Amino acid sequence: MSSYVYKTTRRGVLLAKTVSYQVRLCSGNFRHLEVLKDENNVAIVTMKRAPVNSLNTELLTEISSVLTDLEETKCSGMILTSFSDKVFCSGLDIYEIFKSKPSAIGTSFSTLLEVFIKLYGSTFPTVAAITGHAPAGGCVLGLFCEYRIMVQNFKIGLNEDQLGFNAPSPIVKLMINTIGHRNAELALTSGRLFTTSQALQVGLVDEIAKDRTEAFEKADGFLRRFEMIPPLARNFTKQSMRRALLQDVTINREKYTEGFVSMISLHEVQQSIAAYLDNLKNKKRNAH
Numbered sequence: 386m387s388s389y390v391y392k393t394t395r396r397g398v399l400l401a402k403t404v405s406y407q408v409r410l411c412s413g414n415f416r417h418l419e420v421l422k423d424e425n426n427v428a429i430v431t432m433k434r435a436p437v438n439s440l441n442t443e444l445l446t447e448i449s450s451v452l453t454d455l456e457e458t459k460c461s462g463m464i465l466t467s468f469s470d471k472v473f474c475s476g477l478d479i480y481e482i483f484k485s486k487p488s489a490i491g492t493s494f495s496t497l498l499e500v501f502i503k504l505y506g507s508t509f510p511t512v513a514a515i516t517g518h519a520p521a522g523g524c525v526l527g528l529f530c531e532y533r534i535m536v537q538n539f540k541i542g543l544n545e546d547q548l549g550f551n552a553p554s555p556i557v558k559l560m561i562n563t564i565g566h567r568n569a570e571l572a573l574t575s576g577r578l579f580t581t582s583q584a585l586q587v588g589l590v591d592e593i594a595k596d597r598t599e600a601f602e603k604a605d606g607f608l609r610r611f612e613m614i615p616p617l618a619r620n621f622t623k624q625s626m627r628r629a630l631l632q633d634v635t636i637n638r639e640k641y642t643e644g645f646v647s648m649i650s651l652h653e654v655q656q657s658i659a660a661y662l663d664n665l666k667n668k669k670r671n672a673h
């Protein structure tokens with residue numbers, strides 16, 4: 386049973402309103418998400434954790450809870466997006482993994498894995514409307530979806546190596562599945578962030594949009610492709626293609642969590658994160 390309220394309306398109207406943000410369409414129990422549904426049971430899930438949608442445990446838990454609800458209510462498709470026209474998602478909340486207790490880091494990472502299991506393995510089609518930058522965990526969130534449409538002139542990629550830690554092996558596999566072994570190796574070892582057009586070239590995103598409105602139109606177009614495809618057959622094919630990674634993460638969730646916590650807790654890694662945070666602050670200071 387759903388514990389929150391969805392606004393039901395025609396998808397066109399819904400998308401137009403969502404794009405213009407003139408009307409607040411949804412009330413619910415979420416602090417960091419807005420969830421709308423249209424008459425065809427398509428959900429638009431908008432992350433709204435200002436300023437940059439960094440993924441703390443609270444936001445991840447909310448995403449996880451929405452995904453459960455969308456399964457239970459037999460949602461027919463989902464568009465994942467951001468309130469911001471500058472940042473889709475800035476990755477894991479660096480402050481939550483910096484100098485935190487191992488148990489807090491573990492909870493955050495384990496919740497990310499839970500989101501992966503539900504989003505990557507969802508029975509309904511999923512598309513990310515990436516309206517801004519998507520570094521690290523932001524890119525990962527996009528990769529959990531089936532299709533990515535990205536607004537031009539932003540950056541996306543897995544820059545974990547720049548922060549001093551490596552992407553866990555399931556993420557490496559996901560990158561390889563998406564852009565191929567050679568491109569993935571070059572990108573991951575250098576912590577490369579791709580511009581939107583470079584991302585399209587390597588296949589990290591599937592389409593480019595000139596703005597949010599076009600991103601939504603294209604996302605809608607992707608979901609409409611499946612209107613005539615029997616959902617059962619579609620889902621069976623999706624699950625069979627994703628089973629290996631899903632099983633790996635489901636079975637080894639604890640092991641991956643422990644590995645991530647040990648890595649992040651290393652003194653050298655904490656030092657790298659501190660230096661990275663300093664850099665981020667300096668960049669901001671110099672920009673002003």
Ligand SMILES: CCCCCCCCCCCC/C=C/CC(=O)SCCNC(=O)CCNC(=O)[C@H](O)C(C)(C)COP(=O)(O)OP(=O)(O)OC[C@H]1O[C@@H](n2cnc3c(N)ncnc32)[C@H](O)[C@@H]1OP(=O)(O)O
Binds near residue numbers: 437
């Ligand atoms: C296939 C199987 C999968 C199995 C699952 C496995 C899952 C494993 C996943 C593990 C891999 C994923 C791991 C990811 C690690 C991370 O995500 S670490 C986070 C890395 N993020 C970044 O490097 C991004 C850093 N931020 C930026 O580059 C910029 O902020 C921006 C481009 C996002 C936005 O730039 P701008 O608009 O100019 O804003 P800023 O002034 O820079 O920032 C505003 C404000 O936000 C704070 N902030 C930015 N990013 C974060 C963040 N990630 N966490 C927390 N806070 C952040 C920034 O400090 C500013 O704050 P103040 O205003 O100074 O207070």
